[in-house]
Amino acid sequence: MSRAALLVLADGRFPAGGHAHSGGAEAAVKAGRISGAASLADFCRGRLQTAGSVAAALAAAAALGIDPVALDRAADARTPSPALRVAARKLGRQLMRAARATWPSAELDALAREFPKGAHQPVVLGLAARAAGLGPVDAAYCAAYESVSGPATATVRLLSLDPFDATGVLARLAPETDRVVDRAVEAARRVVDEGVDALPAGSAPLLEIGAEIHAGWPVRLFAS
Amino acid sequence: MHLDHDHTHDGPGAVSADALRPDGGRRALRIGLGGPVGSGKTATVAALCRALRDELSLAVVTNDIYTREDAEFLLREAVLPPERITAVETGACPHTAIRDDISANLEAVEDLEDAVGPLDLVLVESGGDNLTATFSKGLVDAQIFVIDVAGGDDIPRKGGPGVTTADLLVVNKTDLAPYVGSDLARMAADAKAQRAELPVVFQSLRSEPGVADVAAWVRAQLAAWAAGA
Numbered sequence: 001m002s003r004a005a006l007l008v009l010a011d012g013r014f015p016a017g018g019h020a021h022s023g024g025a026e027a028a029v030k031a032g033r034i035s036g037a038a039s040l041a042d043f044c045r046g047r048l049q050t051a052g053s054v055a056a057a058l059a060a061a062a063a064l065g066i067d068p069v070a071l072d073r074a075a076d077a078r079t080p081s082p083a084l085r086v087a088a089r090k091l092g093r094q095l096m097r098a099a100r101a102t103w104p105s106a107e108l109d110a111l112a113r114e115f116p117k118g119a120h121q122p123v124v125l126g127l128a129a130r131a132a133g134l135g136p137v138d139a140a141y142c143a144a145y146e147s148v149s150g151p152a153t154a155t156v157r158l159l160s161l162d163p164f165d166a167t168g169v170l171a172r173l174a175p176e177t178d179r180v181v182d183r184a185v186e187a188a189r190r191v192v193d194e195g196v197d198a199l200p201a202g203s204a205p206l207l208e209i210g211a212e213i214h215a216g217w218p219v220r221l222f223a224s
Numbered sequence: 225m226h227l228d229h230d231h232t233h234d235g236p237g238a239v240s241a242d243a244l245r246p247d248g249g250r251r252a253l254r255i256g257l258g259g260p261v262g263s264g265k266t267a268t269v270a271a272l273c274r275a276l277r278d279e280l281s282l283a284v285v286t287n288d289i290y291t292r293e294d295a296e297f298l299l300r301e302a303v304l305p306p307e308r309i310t311a312v313e314t315g316a317c318p319h320t321a322i323r324d325d326i327s328a329n330l331e332a333v334e335d336l337e338d339a340v341g342p343l344d345l346v347l348v349e350s351g352g353d354n355l356t357a358t359f360s361k362g363l364v365d366a367q368i369f370v371i372d373v374a375g376g377d378d379i380p381r382k383g384g385p386g387v388t389t390a391d392l393l394v395v396n397k398t399d400l401a402p403y404v405g406s407d408l409a410r411m412a413a414d415a416k417a418q419r420a421e422l423p424v425v426f427q428s429l430r431s432e433p434g435v436a437d438v439a440a441w442v443r444a445q446l447a448a449w450a451a452g453a
Contacts, residue, residue: 015325020315094327157316221290223313223328 005132008102009125010142012149017094021087022154022222023047023147027210029158037165040155044148044173050204052147053180054078055122057199059143060136060188062126066196068111068119074196075120081208083215085120087224093118095125105131136188140181148173154222245337252283252343253449254333255442256322256359258386259370261352264396264429266294268370269349271435272442273303280344280446283308283336285329289318289351307340318351326363333363345446355384366445368438372397377406380414388418392425392441399428 008014024047028034034043058071079085096118100108108131111119118124122143129139152166183200190198211224245251257265269284276282284304286294288311295311298304312328314321321329333346348364350357359367369390371379374397380387387393393415401408408426415424425437 013324015327017325017327019317019320019325020313020328022315090328090331093331097327097330154315219291220313221316223315 002133005103006129006134006138006141009129009132009134009138010145012153014098016098017091018146018150019153020223021091021150022158022224023150024207024210024214024224025151025154026158026220026222027214028151028206029155030214031210033206034151034155034159036159037161037169040152040161040166041169041172044151044169045176046204047151047207048144048148048173048176048180050202051207052144053184053200053202055125055143055147056140056181056184057187057191058120058122059126059129059139060185061191061196061199062123063129063134063136063139064126064188064192065130066188066191068123068127069114070196071123071126072115072119074199075123078199078201078203079120079208080203081211083211083224084208086215087211088120088122089115089118090223091118091121092124095121095128099124099128099131103128103131103133107131136185137181140184140188141177144177144180144184145170148177158221249342252281252333252337252341252346253366253446254346254348254364255445256348256350256364256367257370258322258350258353258357258359258367258390259394260354260372260375263352263370263372263375264394265349265352265370266297267429268368268394268396268427268435268438269347270298270301270303271429272347272439273298275435275439276345276442277304281340281342282345282347283310283340283343285332285336285346285348286311287314287318287321287329287349287351288312289314289316294349294351308336310336314351318353319357322348322350322357322359322363324360326360329363345442355379355382355386358385358389365449366391368392368394368441370394370396373401373406373408373411374404377408377411378414380411380418383418387415390422391445392423392438393419394438395424395426397428398426399430 028043034040058075062068062071096112125143126139152170155161156163156166187200259265288294292311295309298309299306310332312332337343367390369386
């Protein structure tokens, strides 16, 4: 295993489509829930503990070799908003393309055949980590970090927020991210014996509602 | 890089610039149109569709920055049936979607081929951007950079990747030159200096021959693509 592969996969410039998505930040900015660094931190903390923790557990389970079709179904069950399901599958499809080109793998090919229009992004992320020779902890870190780095980057563009402040928010969330990853990997290991019901099911209703409203806007900067 | 060459025909889709579709057929030629905001990219795409739609099977991908205006303009003008036009959302960074992270555009192109194919030609229109925006070779086979005389006649002299390296440079709205004080001869000389042998077309879509020169260039690209060049 190469630890440097983790840097490739976690790099915000990894060409997997994330740049066009705000992780709910655009809807939250419009609704006044994000207006500066402090409220960005609150938003990110909420997303990390809900969608982020679910994504991290899904990614870790996929990296452990759990059946990705079962994980994809579990992801659907944990994503009430149709708009967010669409976004997750779009991003999963884009990540699939980038991962297959970067780390060719029979498992990724099989998942692409199973889901030609895309599986849930965290599931693809876990398999991509596996193809890169990384483990469940690495996969969970990628998913958990992405759950907050996306909204932070988007908020810099949406509010012209000072980029140093946005990066500071991410840095201060690091210890919390560590704990989310620990719990996610623990849950993923339980899935081996107990099945996908051992995955967390944290939910943030405002993220789901905001995504539905956002999907109906005629004018927006981000796809989700 | 091209993972699918060893695969059977039911394998997963191509990765990026592969010349063959997953079913083994040759994919459509992809031509990108980039250039600054308001230079006439969408108008050129519309004119190209009108000029070529009776002889070719074609489709268009637009990359709007924050709306669906460009796609809706093409729909309103009815230059192609709606199922042949699709819009990609670019998250405030149009150049990222055509150069650094092309996955959403590749998917749009492939979905069009699946839905209305086989296609001869897909036009990929960038969101209006700056002079450094160029298309990745993983996304398009050739690119057109569209500037206009009203944007300042010093743009060819300023150069930049779009002006210097695009396979075709289009200087649009030549009919406006007398009104904005642009010197077409100077623009042509500067473009020649920047581009050496690469072609330049001066056009006005408001008078004859309109888009004919650009359409002829597209036909030549298609002939070369069909010949397997």
